[in-house]
Amino acid sequence: MAKLTKNLRIVLPILLAGVLLIGCEARQENNAQKNTVSTDKANKVVQNSDPKALAIADSVIEAMGGAQAWEETKVIRWNFFGRRTHTWDKEQGRDRISIPGQNMEITLDLKSKEGTVVKNGEPLTQPDSVQKYLETGYSMWVNDSYWLVMPFKLKDPGVSLGYMGLDTTRVGTPAHKLKLTFGDVGMTPENKYHVYxxxxxxxIKQWAYFSKASDDTARFVLPWKDYNRYGNILLSGNRGSNTLSDIEVLEEWPYKQ
Structure with missing residues (x-):
């Protein structure tokens, strides 16, 4: 759970995806299964979304580098608001979180949610403590990665997109306004976003966050500024008074394990 200001705490939804294919025959079979599942999930997004909103979402992903470039991005590293650094192995589905303030390092398999915790230079061995920190680490990854890569998640399974018409951002930029709501997915499916x-x-130049889909007043409205190219994709780290810094796209996991 990330703290934006003194009294603002949120947990943002994100969806996990990833298939590890081993061997030629297994690869062909799994690819066929993956394509079928991907099509089914995509159809659910289409059925629950406005066609114009879907087209705009496609244009966002293309402007960010395209779906293929995102799919081929292997490892992303960034610092979340000066509090912790993630090294997300997107290809293999794992994350290493370094938390200097607690002298802690969490290495987590994002699918099984298993992993290791090192605190003050020593591995933790007490199962309850390890589990607690792994759950915390997973929540951090869910939240912190959405702040960085949300534009690539607009058409994730379970997301419903609505078109709210033309509007302007707080700095006067003309924008298409989209509404994002969620099915029974993610950690906080009751949330809602307006994306400009x-x-x-x-x-995307601005987003507004609502704790509940029924809320009329946003908990916060923040800019998305300073897009830069990392590898073959664009990412933005400027959220106004808060910054996602030290962003990198790497070709391989930089650790031995």
């Missing part, structure tokens, strides 16, 4: 897509460059 620049009508010129098709990049």
């Amino acid at each position: 897509v620049d009508t010129t460059d098709h990049l």
